[in-house]
Amino acid sequence: MDEILAANASQWVADSNSAVFLRLISGETTESVLNALRADIAEDEEGADGADAIEFHPIFTYPIYGEQERIFGYKGLRISLYYAAGSLATYFSVDYTKRIDGLETSLPVQLKSDDVDTPMRKVLSENSLVGSREEFAERVVKDTKEFKPHGKKVHEYEFREYHRRLQTFLLFYIEGAQFIDETDERWQVFTVYERLDLNGITSYSLVGYCTMYEFFHWPDSKRPRISQFLVLPPFQGQGHGSELYRYIYGMVKASPQYVDLTVEDPSESFDDMRDRNDMRYLLDHHAFDGLTAPVSPEDLHKLQIEYKISKRQMARCVEMGLLKMLDKPNAEAYGRYRLFVKRRIYAQNVDLLSGLEDDEKKQKVAESFASVVNDYHRVLSLI
Template identity: 35%
Template sequence: MNNASTTKVSTEWLCNSNEAVEIQLHQSNYKDRFSPNFTYPIFGKHEQIYGYKNLKIKLYYASGSLSTYFNVSFDQKITEITPVAQPDDVIGKIKEFIPKDFTTNYDTFLNIVESDSLNFRPMGEKIDEYYTRRNDNGDDTVYEIYKTNFNTPKFKEFHRRLQIFALFYIEGASYIDEDDEKWEIALLFEKKNTSGTHIYNLVGYCTMYAYFYCDRGKITSVEKSLPQNSTLSHDIRMRISQFLILPPYQSQGHGNKLYQSLYQSFLANSLIKEITVEDPNEPFQDLRDKNDLRYLIDSKLLENIQLPVDKQAVENTRHKCRLNKRQMARCLEIYLLRKLNKTNEKSYKNYRLHVKERLFRHNEDALNQLSREERLQKLEETYRDVEDDYQRILLLL
């Protein structure tokens, strides 16, 4: 076979793995259908599957318990045409990432969905709830937030079904260690009242990890996790790791509600001295900025801070709101920009110098390799980008 023919056959038998995977959340009388954003952890960086025509990979979940139906179908397999060709082992690859308690019988799955809708209840401790108006009748829908960990009965089994959603929707995500007791997980459920029966549907979740906290202004130390047998009696740096609202519930304010609830629970815990986030993507950083700023403004913690900034006053405020230094500096700069009168040339200059001083410290090694003129130009360009981004954040408030 010539190269042109080989290329044609190869392309003909390739499909995009994101498009091949179909996810459904099944309620007793309703289902949501959607596709993953990422499948490279399962099928490789090119997110392609070889050897099938019209391939469909079905991962259906009971919307509360996440009991799973798994099925793979296709119109044609390349071995029917070219026996020596080796198609990708789709079933084997998926099985590496889901627990063994799935069913391949659709009728059995529907029976499980019906049963779970009546019997499933969230695990862990309920820490908050909120209401939204969702339908034309004006009926309130209740949403409940539960905090749990891997010692909670039945949670490990639930989490093994849940964790693949992190791979599908959080770039760079990986599975967390269920044997590490320092993980905490918050689960957000929709609570529906159907004919007097409460039915729970998973909306989203957040994983968090408790690290030792040490004041880096006093002690130079790498971040260390708490000992395995610790009773969490030490000061804690709480790190948000994975934060996800499932696609059917996105852009409805649930991410804000979950973040606000967790933030208040952190503030209520005197052992938690600082709140950090692991490698936030832009949408989550926006959510974080917006909610941290709202809290700081509503609580009037920044009311008396103005340029030139009293660094000790800022540090005292930071300890009260538990933000890490980078996030505190970012929120303060956005807040000062919000108050700034740009027509006052002196005030605007002082603000620019304040921001540029931080930018220089953050990029000092790279900037010192430039000439003075190049350094000033680079700082000005970076400052403009930062101010534009801050203006964008202010529009979200």
Template identity: 30%
Template sequence: MAGINAMEKKLAEFKCDTNEAVCLKLVRFPEDLEDDGTTFHPEYSHQTFGDDEVAFGYKGLQVQLYYTAGNLSTFFKVKYSSKVTEKFECVEADDIEGKVRDIIPAGFTSNIDDFVSLLDKDTNFKPFGTLFHSYTVHNEEAGELTYQIYKADVTCPGFHEYHERLQTFLMWFIETASFIDADDDHWDFFLVFEKYNKDGETLYATVGYMTVYNYYVYPDKTRPRVSQMLILPPYQGEGHGAQLLEAVHKFYCNLPKVQDITAEDPSDNYVKLRDYVLAKLCQSLPSFSSGKLQHGFSEDMVREARDKLKINKKHARRVYEILRLRTTDMSDEDQAREYRLEVKKRLFGPYRKNQRELEKMKKCLRPEELVSHMGQMDTQVQHEELEKTYQEVVGDYRRIIERLAAQA
């Protein structure tokens, strides 16, 4: 037994955290290759390496995935200080290279000199598609930086191959990511680039992107649905997500055949971003004026949000709650109570639905089954959950209101 434990202990030394082992870079200059400050790591690696996000068989494992900043030409190499098969026979190391090859497209190089040559060619890279929005961001070190958003599709020469390289980032930064069939012409692609100068030349670096699928709505409308959205980690926290979502929303608002704009299985972070962008857009609509907000959620709000901004009723309701909170004096007991009841009335909807379903169950469940379902719907528990959810929602709304104030 002691021998087995000793062996297990030695083998445990050959386990690596794959979120640490995978090293990503967006490379602009050759010196970036040696600069640890340009390296970033995945948030997730379970889709490539398994749920425990561990690779077995190596010490000092480093999976180098470097991309040229513009065209995303790729360098891929697996390095390690020692491998388990060098010390223990009959023990097999994970096939790291095979696992990563499954998600990155062919055409990468494993030779660093070849990659530096690709870096030189990156100076010729130009964004795909049509420019439709530009903006600037102030950076304390670099001053005013210029960013541009382009709309592209599969007809753009070279875009298909570029998109295959771009979407590999999804696997590392979106928990439930999957690749899409980019050849389907219902897809729209929106790409964010930084425009910068190097030795007097204008160059472009990839910042992030969004994919949107255009669904048909009978008889003559479409419903654009946001599928994936990612701002690459070196650019996160600078407001690019809001710029992208607002620009895309306005783009579709100008198309008469668009009914409304939705999102597929949105993450919590996406919902918060969307709440901010839609509140920013709706705050100038007459039906959302401070005087009207205090009279409750109205059909005028639903209609104006839909007709002018392609916002559906569910999202318009959240915007109403955010903007009403901004105009509510929560230190005034009556105003605070009215607001709380207004939000809780919406939040209580799912509980009411559960109770209606319970009434139906009473007719077909055995007594012991009914008792178990009733236990799940205890009134006290409902009230506690409702209050907890309400406090979380209001906390999120307050952060959005602070952000709106900062942008004013």
């Protein structure tokens, strides 16, 4: 038996990202919801009996199951988080075909499976958990008919509880994500929902959400910062993130209390989305008309104030705008542009370059310039 266990050890180890299943469910009847719970409904596939279920996996589970994202001791492991698509009331279950506990072995230690229940419950909102499938099905039916997205008039405590359900998704999709301090009133939360029509019943299903923090800006203004920005996997690539970002930017741009919009530690995909939308807006509003390289710090500052885009992001957008308008066969104009961008690259990396010889510095800056320009061309091709 020991040799068999040793030879097949990998069969008892599960990848926790693949073992965790997330499902958003809406339904007209408890029977249709229970059928959706039992069935392996594919992503975006509607149940034929009046239920709508969307299933997907997390990208990260290390905050719950450890850095290796491995679970030992099970075969056929399935860790299910079923959410009422609007209210996010949650039913949590763990299923498997075999468990290693109790298997006979002559090893001096007893083989024991990992605990998959307790770590998950620690990150779930206790008040959102529903005790049984039947109770969950009843809750889904009720929410399908009655749930409406939270808005400005919702009582604060009500939304705090809802946010505790929302923030669990951050652990699954944003690396290094942390829960926010819900007692700090400077946080704002924006939510996006899909409106569903289930045989005449209007229902809502979560698409994504964003948190934004308002910092004080002397003497009497605020500097908002996007902190967490998430569109759930089944809805990615459909423009929902851009719609949400444009709304937030538009709100900041229109409000006299806000100085500019900043972003906390953005991912590459967010940077891409932000670049595309900022550039579309700036080009539509002719922000770069009349600009040529080199652009003075004073002119850059004027653009930053007018369009309420952070200093570093505006510098990036200006460089893209200049490249788009550049007469590339004009060697003199291209030389001025190249020097303008290289000076910015050097200034931002002066500490890293300080230990290099002059020739190495020039080579590194030239390589960075080529990489930056290639990326600018890529972004501009998507606009």
